[in-house]
Amino acid sequence: MKLYPLLLGLGTGEIILIVFVILLLFGAARIPALMKSMGKGVRSFKEGMKEVEKEINAPDETAKEPDKEPESK
Numbered sequence: 001m002k003l004y005p006l007l008l009g010l011g012t013g014e015i016i017l018i019v020f021v022i023l024l025l026f027g028a029a030r031i032p033a034l035m036k037s038m039g040k041g042v043r044s045f046k047e048g049m050k051e052v053e054k055e056i057n058a059p060d061e062t063a064k065e066p067d068k069e070p071e072s073k
Contacts (some may be wrong), residue, residue, distance in 0.1 A: 010018075026034055 022031070
């Protein structure tokens with residue numbers, strides 16, 4: 001996977017400026033905690049997507065068998 005499409009055409013100078021602004025806004029001490037919480041959020045999102053995928057791909061256990069003709073006595 002190429003990194004270029006992810007950068008949206010940003011050059012080195014723009015990336016450095018963005019990193020600098022993030023450092024100013026959050027401070028160097030809070031960035032690891034911020035990244036940790038973002039990682040937890042992404043992990044939770046992926047787990048939720050896997051659960052939904054399992055539900056979609058799993059056979060429908062609630063589906064009823066077709067109604068059978070009642071037996072006559």
